[in-house]
Amino acid sequence: MTDAVTFRGVSRHFGTVKAVDEVDLAIRDGEFFAMLGPSGSGKTTCLRLIAGFEQPTAGRIEIFGERAEGVPPYLRNVNTVFQNYALFPHMNVLDNVAFGLRVKGVGRAERHRAAEESLELVELAGYGARRAGELSGGQRQRVALARALINKPRVVLLDEPLGALDLKLREQMQEELRKLQRALGLTFVFVTHDQDEALSMADRVAVFAGGKIQQIGSSEDIYRRPASKFVADFVGSSNVVPADLAGVGAAGQWASLRPEDIILDASGREATVTGKFFHGRVTKLSLNVNGQSLTALIPAHETTPEIGETTHVSWEPSRAHLMEHEA
């Protein structure tokens, strides 16, 4: 099967800034793919390269096997849900959604019917006559999605689409986006800086830093088996510890140890509590073990030691993951 999007050695430099630097990437047809990374890591530039708003300085981009370099955005079968939705303020919701058909020359009645259908898909039937300014953030998000879907794209790009929504709405939209993507069988490429969002929604995640991909894998891969210190730290704030302390390798190597895998154990190592934060479901303890700082998440029902006290902790060595890369 042809991959939806492939990057081969793709770079995008702005002067001396290497926004995207020799990225290789293959996004499979029909998958929900997340690009995760801090701001300035190159994830949004990658998305703009797929959409056609940016052209690569070097390398090769293919969309369903066809060369995409030099092809303008309006000739690509790819549509985008923009970060702040970018709804046209001078049009009502229906005309916004129908815009993609209008520029293709589809007649008024037909494109309005298709727009109504698209609005139904995002559960906004009957909102066509309203202006974008009269909608809530969540509704605008849905309009943007309906508008992106009207041209029946094979790849839908989503640029931090949930960033402007509050937590509850965000969780609801996460579920709906996932459902919609499965129902339509489309390839969704999703840019986010929120690791929870990426892990919970995506089939596969690419972690970006400094214009390069640090790791590509399933959510579980990324979380359980981070390839580098950066991934371990950025995704789930893992403890990066010397491998010999973790019990999985020799001195000089590094291992990732998840905070929730550290347990209070009277027969374990001695640890000094340097910080304690109550989070509801869990209590976060900052510990010092043999001069090494560790973070542990202890379930709320357990009694936790106070700051300054000495306690004992242990972990299953099989839970620690020996990392391939140093960085």
Add this chain to the structure above:
Amino acid sequence: MHSNTRAPLGLKFAAIGGLIFLLAPIALIFVYAFTTEEKSFQWPPPGLTTKWIGVTLGRADVWEALALSLKVAAISTTLALILGTLTAAAVARSRFFGRETISLLVILPIALPGIITGISLRSAFSLLDIPFSTWTIVLGHATFCIVIVYNNAVARFRRTSGALVDAAMDLGADGVQTFVLVILPNIATALLAGGMLAFALSFDEVIVTTFTAGNQTTLPIWMLEELVRPRQRPVTNVVAMAVVIVTVLPILAAYYLTRDGEHTAGSDK
């Protein structure tokens, strides 16, 4: 804090005094348009008549001057709309070396005294051996009309988010479709307002016109000449009254058009 307290009496008198100072001369022009005294301005007018409106309508020199003024204003406004919008698009959308300098240079003609613009244009036309004609007046007027259009358009361009252009292109609109369907509707009121202001400015311009006209007489120049050679004086007042109405209406319309739409289009959170 003090929004509910009434203005002190002194302040009220000051405000009324200011308004009288500003508006009384204009009121006088209106009154003298209806006076029965032809040779000199006499207060109070010995009698009132509307015959000067008829006299004005019957004078060919008034009509010629009016036609020339309208023509000059229309052409310079059109020229300014095209050039001003293009410059504004370039300055607002892209970053290039010397952008701020260009921005300043575009505004310069309106910051400089009109007399400087006039003299420099006159010597430029002489150097290039361009005979003075309607077209030299148009060129002179276009210099400040462009600034007006540019200022209006650049502000609107900055408020129209670039993401809208991206969105249009993403949905399949090529350059022309994006301009016609997305950019133009978003800057239309700004262009209309800028165009009206430019038209009004051109319509009553005297200084630059004096330097760039040959023997052509625009309406303001005609009025100036009438004051020097008094003949049927109230005719000048009737024309002045018409000019006030013709220039005030577009400026009011421009004010109302640009007043609303305070938020940045397309970037609302």
